[in-house]
Amino acid sequence: MNQPPKSERIPRATIQRLTTYLQVLESMHKEGVQVISSEPLSRICDVNASQVRKDLAYFGEFGVRGVGYYVSYLLEAIKACLHANREWRAALVGVGNLGRAMLNHQEFRRRGFTIVAAFDCDPFKIGDTAYGLEVYCTKSLMEKVPELGIEIGIVTTPPERAQRAASQLVEAGVKGILNFAPARISVPEHVFVEYVDFFHQIYSLTFNISTRH
């Protein structure tokens, strides 16, 4: 490797593909694959090979000519680039089915994301335990977020409560919000929001199924 990656310049679309590479490389690593070339990686990830090479070039000289990429080395480099090689502490707001799925998400935890507190505004849920966590009233976000070193808020409320949850998380000091609720939310500029909106994918499906030649 020649240089540390200049992460600031990596475009968003590349970040998205890096996540895909990461997932594929991790399962290869588990299966004992040590070296991979760009062709099979590109095939599994459904990205063309020259794009794969271009994306990985952000990290300097990885490939070994005639051999390919060292899987474990590439894995670590991608994780470092995404800042996925450390623990991230998160608060979850909205303890319904989706919230519970997140609390019990093995893969999420395994990747260093720890939900350290769960919140709801339903008095029937507050005080209950969900996957080992006590469910707190959303009013205590102001206290818990700094106390527990929480940086990320996860919103799994119904859509009509998403904005309130987001505002409370922002006020409490989170740096970013992962919003699973099917509703747009507005937050101050210094806070990042990402939407997990599977309607994008389902409409791609319906569109593709319907317009297939």
Place this chain on the structure above:
Amino acid sequence: MNQPPKSERIPRATIQRLTTYLQVLESMHKEGVQVISSEPLSRICDVNASQVRKDLAYFGEFGVRGVGYYVSYLLEAIKACLHANREWRAALVGVGNLGRAMLNHQEFRRRGFTIVAAFDCDPFKIGDTAYGLEVYCTKSLMEKVPELGIEIGIVTTPPERAQRAASQLVEAGVKGILNFAPARISVPEHVFVEYVDFFHQIYSLTFNISTRH
């Protein structure tokens, strides 16, 4: 409107933005907004205004000079383009927390997606009822998919069971799969797969939070 939209030519990135416009326009419609110009629409959707105009131009002449777009007309046109203006019948495989969240997803149902059957391979779950649906053994997919006119399969299994679920769905005749499991799956070319992988979004968050200037 001059011409019907040439859906086949609309790029994937546009389809994704159409989904965002749809969501924003629907909540505006609910609030009684009748006309909107590209600037506020672009602001709320976090897309630049010229891109919005370009995207909407696929549908022909929508905008009314000096007025904007008619919300209800635009809504219907986008829905027609995405083939979201009809019922889609889906089978869900994997009745865990996430599967239950999908079975109980009001917004999903409201948008015309109906999960008509739920499947699991866990003998303790088979025969149970989840949100009004009997949980069937995955072996009965072959029979149920054609019988119930199912076109879409939703995979909400743990990652290690995703490929088997996908293969069973394909064999049973679905046209597309929405995969929520954090695992790549392979299917024949005539079947479409979309991944709902929130690690894309969470790594965008960690990347943005960490590289903010």
